[in-house]
Amino acid sequence: MDALDVARWQFGVTTVYHFLFVPLTIGLSVLVAILQTMWHRTGNERYLKLTKFYGKLFLINFAMGVVTGIVQEFQFGMNWSDYSRFVGDVFGAPLAIEALVAFFLESTFIGLWIFGWDRLPKRAHLASIWAAAIGTNLSAYFILAANSFMQNPVGYRLNPDTGRAELTDFLAVMTNKVALITFPHTLAGSFLVAGSLVVAVGLYHVIRNRDSADTGAYRFATKFGSWVVLVSSAVVVITGDIQGKIMTQVQPMKMAAAEGLYTTESPASFSVLTIGSLDGSREVFAIKIPYLLSYLGTGDPNGTVHGINDLQAQYASQYGAGSYTPIIPVTYWSFRFMIAFGMAAAAIALLVLWSQRKGRTPRSKWLLRAGLAMPVLPLLANSFGWIFTEMGRQPWIVFGEMLTRNGVSRSVSLAEVLTSFTAFTLIYATLAVIEVKLLLRYAKAGVPDVSEEHPIDDTHDDAERPLAFAY
Template sequence: MDALDVARWQFGVTTVYHFLFVPLTIGLSVLVAILQTMWHRTGNERYLKLTKFYGKLFLINFAMGVVTGIVQEFQFGMNWSDYSRFVGDIFGAPLAIEALVAFFLESTFIGLWIFGWDRLPKRAHLASIWAAAIGTNLSAYFILAANSFMQNPVGYRINPDSGRAELTDFPAVLTNKVALITFPHTLAGSFLVAGSLIVAVGLWHVIRNRDSADTGAYRFATKFGSWVVLIASAAVLFTGDIQGKIMTDVQPMKMAAAEGLYTTESPASFSVLTIGSLDGSREVFALKIPYLLSYLGTGDPNGTVHGIDDLQAQYATQYGAGSYTPIIPVTYWSFRFMIAFGLAAGAIALLVLWTQRKGRTPSSKWLLRAGLAMPVLPLLANSFGWIFTEMGRQPWIVFGEMLTRNGVSRSVSLAEVLTSFTAFTLIYATLAVIEVKLLLRYAKAGVPDVSEQPPTDDADDAERPLAFAY
């Protein structure tokens, strides 16, 4: 074990942990805005209750996401300074815009939304949550544009004197074809997480508090969240299909690693389950679907999918001697876990809708347990998706331009990286406990009492003190 190994583990752990909060923040920001819009248009009190209820959960999650996200950027200077020197001119541009524009927009209007219930006109207050939601999604786009450069470098040149990558075409970075499909795919996954949380909380109250005066609000929440999950599931499959074809075009080794395909095949089958040797180099048993991998990779059921061995030989000739193959068992299983957990969440949402058809009230304990598992399933799907995305790119930190081992800080020792890794892991574990306890406490508390309505647009509240609505 050396500093490179620990630095990679630290970045992997902090990234996956941070991304537990990101999709929920992205999805809930929009869904809470939709609920408030429904209240604004109809005046129905139950939509106001749900807005404040899920808005509170959104704010808890947003706060944790901000705290954990800051650490990500610090690591570029701490553990990955050689990478930062090489690509900072390009990578820093979208991150700077994200911080100066998107995050500023997001955080400013979230503040207005929090404190504006009793002071802002209803339309202005509604606009503030939509502005915050737009800022949240813009923030995601700029970050994904930066990551997409690592997957498919565009809009740059290598300065022969400094050896650094320099930005030549910023619009090309923002319109990178990997970013253009990764963004909607990530948004769909985020709505899958947010919709699942709405279903889980609503279903718990429907089954456990059947005689509550707010049962109607919870029943609506479970239906609303279930439809969000089903639509998001379809969007994930659609965008994932496009993403797979782009991935095969720009990173054929990643697609080969996703299947554990060592020899070039035309047509190529997709294995639902494979049992192989421990190093992933030999297949013992496989359950395969003919033609599917060719379609996923090329759009043609008879298309050619290049194998790992052929690509390794090609890259060794192109880039020099060395291994250009990622860890096959990791890429193979993370790809399948991503798909399986996402589909499982969609199946539970369909079951929840079925049990509430024709005004029925669900009561099954098994359904409740499945519903409570719903938020975890898409979170796992998102996490395995990012593990596959980043591990499948290895050994490159910038595909075709910089190897991961060349991006680590040379002046940081193993002891220093171990110290920061241990400290961050312990802090994150503590934050996880706090996050879960806060979410469970306020989720169990139920929707708030909104009998005292906010003032209308023409109310004179100039002397009203600034107050936190939650």
């Protein structure tokens, strides 16, 4: 074990921890905004209760996401300084805009939304949560544009004197075809997580508190969340299909590793199960679906998909001697776990809708257990999706331009990386426990009583009223 291995583990662990909070923040911000819009348009108290209820869960998660996200930026300078020097000119623009525009937008308007319940006019207050939601989603795009440069570098030139990538076309970076499809795919995965949380909490109260006066609100929440999950699942499939075709173009090794495809095939079969040799150089046993991989990778059932061994020989000739093959079992199985967990969440959403058909009230304890597991399933799908994306790119940190081993900080010792790795992992684990406990506590408490609350009258001066914190 050396500093490179530990630095990779540290970045991987902290990134997975951070991304446990990100998709819920992205998706729940929009869902809360939709619920408040429904209350604004109808005046139905049910939607106000749900807005404040899920808004509280959103704020808890948002705070944790901010805390864990700050560390990510420091790691670039701490453990990956050579990488930072190489891509700093390219990364600087999208990440600076993300901080100055998107993050400023979401943080500012979240503050207005929190404190503005009794002070802002209803329309201005509604606009605040929408502005925060838009800022959150814009933030995701700028970060994904930076990550997409690592997958498919565009809009730059390599300076032979400094050995750095220099930005030549900002628009090309922002319209990278990988970013354009990764963004809707990531958003759909985020709504899958948020919808699952809405379902889980609503279903818990529908089954456990059947005589509650707010049962109608919880029933609506379960249906609303279930439809969000189903629509999001469809978008995930559609965007994932497009993403697979683009991946085959720009990173053919990743697609080959995802399918355990060792030799070039035309047509190529989709692997249901492949067992390879211990050295990862050949296929031993496989169960396959004919033509499917060719269609997924090229859009043509008879299309050619290049195999691992042929691509390894090509890259060795193009970039020099060495292994250009990712860890195949990790890439292969993370791809399948991503799909399986996402499909499981969609299946439970269908079951929840079926259980409430024609006004029925679900009572099954097994359905409740499945519903409570729902938020975990898309979170796992998102995590395995990113593990597949990042591990499948290896050994490149910037595909075709910089190897991961060349991006690590040369002046940081193994002991120093181990110390920061241990500290960050323990801190993140503590934050994760706090997050779960807070979410469970407030989720079990149920929707708030809003019967005594009086929305601000837009026609009267409210300057003398004290500042109110709604949560």
